[in-house]
Structure formats: structure tokens, C-alpha cells
Amino acid sequence: MNKKIVLLGSGELGKEFVIAAQRIGQTVIAVDSYENAPAMQVADGFEVINMLDGAELDRIIAKHNPDFIVPEIEAIRTERFYDYEKQGITVVPSAKAANFTMNRKAIRDLAAKDLGLRTAKYQYATTAEELKSSVAAVGIPCVVKPLMSSSGKGQSTIKSEEDIEKAWKYAVEGSRGDVVEVIVEAFVNFHSEITLLTVTQNNNPTLFCAPIGHRQERGDYQESWQPAKVSDADLAEAQDMAKKVTEALGGAGLFGVEFFLTNEGVYFSELSPRPHDTGMVTLAGTQNFNEFELHLRAILSLPIAEITLERNGASAVILASENSTNPTFSGIEDIAGLPKTDFRLFGKPTSRPYRRMGVVLNYDNLDSPIEEIVERAKKIATLVKVNS
Numbered sequence: 167m168n169k170k171i172v173l174l175g176s177g178e179l180g181k182e183f184v185i186a187a188q189r190i191g192q193t194v195i196a197v198d199s200y201e202n203a204p205a206m207q208v209a210d211g212f213e214v215i216n217m218l219d220g221a222e223l224d225r226i227i228a229k230h231n232p233d234f235i236v237p238e239i240e241a242i243r244t245e246r247f248y249d250y251e252k253q254g255i256t257v258v259p260s261a262k263a264a265n266f267t268m269n270r271k272a273i274r275d276l277a278a279k280d281l282g283l284r285t286a287k288y289q290y291a292t293t294a295e296e297l298k299s300s301v302a303a304v305g306i307p308c309v310v311k312p313l314m315s316s317s318g319k320g321q322s323t324i325k326s327e328e329d330i331e332k333a334w335k336y337a338v339e340g341s342r343g344d345v346v347e348v349i350v351e352a353f354v355n356f357h358s359e360i361t362l363l364t365v366t367q368n369n370n371p372t373l374f375c376a377p378i379g380h381r382q383e384r385g386d387y388q389e390s391w392q393p394a395k396v397s398d399a400d401l402a403e404a405q406d407m408a409k410k411v412t413e414a415l416g417g418a419g420l421f422g423v424e425f426f427l428t429n430e431g432v433y434f435s436e437l438s439p440r441p442h443d444t445g446m447v448t449l450a451g452t453q454n455f456n457e458f459e460l461h462l463r464a465i466l467s468l469p470i471a472e473i474t475l476e477r478n479g480a481s482a483v484i485l486a487s488e489n490s491t492n493p494t495f496s497g498i499e500d501i502a503g504l505p506k507t508d509f510r511l512f513g514k515p516t517s518r519p520y521r522r523m524g525v526v527l528n529y530d531n532l533d534s535p536i537e538e539i540v541e542r543a544k545k546i547a548t549l550v551k552v553n554s
Contacts, residue, residue: 168193169466172230174217175238176205178512178522179441179458182449183236184208186458192466195230202515205238217242227255234258234465238440240268240314258465259366259417263439266415270313270349273437276414283407283434286426287352294334297348301330304352310334311349311385312341321385323353354433356426360394361444364408364421365460368467372412374405375453375460376475379536380444384520390444391480391540392452396427403432411437420461443522450479450508450527477529480540482547484509484524486517490554493517495524497550506530507546523552 169192173180176198184194184205196209199216206212211230215222220243227235227250235250236258247261257264266272271290277283289300290313301308301324310333312320320340322333337348359382363375379394380387396404408423411434415421422442426433445457454474455463463470486493493516501507511524528543 167191167466169233170230171195171234171236172227172232173197173205173209173236173238174223174242176203176209176212177238178204178510178514178525179443179446180205180238181208181512182446182456182458182510183238183441183461186456186462190462190466192462195226195232197226200515202513204513207513219243220246231255236440236465237264237268242268244268256465257417258461259412259419259421259439260415263412263415263417263419263421267437267439268314270311270436271347273411274349277407277411277434277437281410281414283411284431285434286354289350290347291334291350292347294331297334297350298327298330300350301327304350307353309351309353310337311351312337313347313349314341319385320348354426354428356428356433358394358396358427359435360396360404360425360427361390361442362404362408362423362425363442363445363448363457363460364405364412364423365464365470365473366412366418366421367464367470368418370469372409373470373473374408375445375448375457375473377401377404378442378444378447386520386522387444387483389480389482389540389544390447391478391536391543392447393475393478393536395536400427400432407432407434415439418464418467420457420464422457444481446510446525447479447481447527449510449525450477450481450529452477452479452529475532477531478534478536478539479527479529480536480543482526482528482540482543483522484511484526484547484550484552486521486523486552487519488517488552488554489519490517490552491515492554493523494553495550496553500549501526501546504546507542509550517552517554524550526550 181204376393448456
């Protein structure tokens with residue numbers, strides 16, 4: 167059962183997906199906008215194109231004639247996916263899912279208006295002036311995000327009216343694609359936030375991984391841990407919400423569904439139709455299958471009997487602090503011999519301040535306090551330095 171997969175986006179998540187695919191004999195062509203992207207280093211072939219160029223995207227799909235198209239990033243001419251589905255190519259999880267979730271407006275309106283899920287109060291803005299009125303409508307403090315972005319790019323918090331103009335400029339600079347529009351969200355007073363990895367299967371039940379907790383800075387995750395401490399009531403509500411929204415989007419694969427946990431209940435936040443960065447904690451062996459293996463198996467319609475929690479674990483990111491065209495690492499020897507510790511270096515050919523270059527993993531048995539595992543992961547990550 168060898169299938170050809172075109173992977174659109176070739177970062178660290180794509181790299182782990184390629185590794186999972188090749189372990190069970192699949193062929194992957196990795197596509198990105200620059201050469202030597204992480205997934206290209208382990209794929210069967212690669213292409214370098216601007217994925218916002220519909221003609222170039224058509225050319226690559228026609229050239230390789232894949233069985234599956236697997237998007238890994240947002241900046242893709244996703245409306246072309248509907249035509250690829252008509253050609254008999256499976257878009258993962260579906261053309262609808264990719265289109266809706268690559269744009270915060272579509273997925274938020276689906277969740278809040280069509281499905282009636284609890285979300286933060288929100289408005290949209292296409293100009294700096296509209297942003298001012300939107301902020302007035304939702305109230306201060308509030309969060310501003312580009313409709314198309316990832317890893318926190320362009321995201322900021324408005325704490326006073328003086329922040330509005332700066333937030334608009336930052337959002338436009340951080341936006342991916344050619345959509346100049348932002349979402350303005352009222353600040354949710356949450357006590358924690360989680361990612362619920364949700365696996366939809368063809369002709370088999372939807373499955374959920376144990377909830378993953380995470381901490382963010384600059385809109386990007388810094389540590390994640392599994393399992394997160396969630397009440398039975400909140401977990402049931404989150405699972406119900408995740409099931410509703412993934413069923414509405416259709417298709418098979420792994421979704422990363424993000425929620426805020428508050429004293430008033432669970433709020434739907436965002437959704438990614440693919441493995442999630444916070445889910446890299448599953449590389450610590452916390453589950454019987456990591457998130458990349460689950461995504462692949464669901465795509466290939468390989469039945470997944472169950473997802474079991476095997477041990478507690480945490481991930482902590484390794485960030486660059488400088489620009490470099492030839493980044494190197496020091497401190498690897500210091501962490502390699504530590505007990506119950508692992509790491510991944512992504513192989514990104516360049517670095518810039520705050521760019522995620524690797525991740526440290528720490529784990530222990532199911533009885534071990536998760537807080538201690540998180541603290542160990544954070545400390546271990548500080549021992550690795552990215553050098554220019």
C-alpha cells in the first residue's frame with residue numbers, strides 16, 4: 167500500500183510527518199518556498215514554489231499526481247483544493263477543512279454562528295479605522311490577530327487606545343497570504359488553555375488524545391505538557407465541541423483544537439487541520455502513537471483501535487536569539503546524557519530571533535507530578551544555545 171503524498175509546507179511538523187510516512191512505506195514530496203526546509207531533508211523529493219501562486223500549485227499537483235495533498239501551513243492558495251478533490255485527489259482532511267481553517271474568519275464564524283459554540287466576543291477589521299471601532303465594540307483589553315498567520319505572527323494584545331495603531335501595523339506585517347484583515351477578540355479571563363488532539367476516521371469513531379496544556383509567549387507556545395489537568399465536565403464539553411466542529415469540516419486526519427478553560431466553562435479558540443506544535447510533546451512517548459503517526463494512519467484509513475496515555479511528558483522549545491545563515495548548537499552534550507530526556511533539532515537552515523529551532527522532551531511515569539516534568543524540560547532547554 168504505497169501512496170504518494172504531496173506535503174504543502176515543510177517545517178518541523180512536516181518533517182516528523184514524513185518520518186512517520188516513510189516508516190510504513192509511503193512516498194512524500196515536500197513543498198515549500200525555500201530549499202532545504204526541514205521536511206525536504208527526509209522526503210523522497212521536493213519542490214520549491216510560492217504556494218500562493220495558483221498556477222504553480224496546479225503545475226506541481228499535475229506533475230506528481232498524488233493520492234493525497236497534506237497542507238502543513240496557512241499560506242496556500244487553498245481555494246484550488248476544491249478542484250483537486252474533483253480530480254479524485256484526497257485533500258487532508260478535506261478541501262473544506264483546509265479552506266475554513268486557513269482563515270480565522272471562516273472557522274470562527276462556523277464555530278460561533280453555525281454551530282453555536284461558546285467563543286470570545288469578536289469583530290473583524292480591514293483598516294486601521296475599522297480596528298478602532300472594533301476595539302470599542304469588544305472592549306479593552308483585547309487580542310488582535312491576522313486572519314491568516316501561524317505561530318503567533320502578527321498577534322498582539324491591546325491594553326490601551328495607544329496600542330491600536332501599533333497592533334494594526336504588526337498584524338499586517340505578520341499576516342500570511344494576501345488577506346489584509348484582522349480578527350479582534352475580547353480578552354477571555356481563562357485559568358488555563360489546552361489543545362485537544364482530535365482524530366477523525368473514515369468509517370470509524372472520532373478519537374481524542376489526552377488533553378495537552380501549554381504556555382504561550384508572543385502568541386507562540388513555549389512549553390506543552392500531557393496530560394493537562396482538566397475537570398471531567400470541562401473535558402466532556404471540549405470533546406463535544408471538537409467533535410461538532412471536526413464533523414462539520416469533514417474528512418479524516420488529526421485536528422489540533424484549542425480551548426480556553428474558564429470559571430464559566432470552555433471557550434472554543436482555534437483549530438488546525440493537522441498536527442499541532444503543542445502536540446510535539448507526544449514525541450516524548452506519552453501516547454501509544456504520536457500525533458504524526460495518528461494523522462498518517464487516519465489519512466490512510468488504517469483503523470486506530472484506541473489512543474492510550476503511556477506516560478507523562480513535557481516539551482520546551484529551543485529558540486534562536488540572533489540572525490544566522492549557518493546556525494549551530496552548543497550544549498547538546500550536556501543534555502544528551504540526562505535521564506528521561508530527549509530532544510529534536512529541526513534542521514532549519516537559517517535562524518532569527520525567537521525562531522523555534524528545536525525542542526527538548528522530558529518524561530516520567532504516570533504517577534509523576536506533571537509540574538515537575540515541565541520544570542525539568544524548561545531547565546534543560548536553557549542548556550542548549552543556538553549560535554550564529
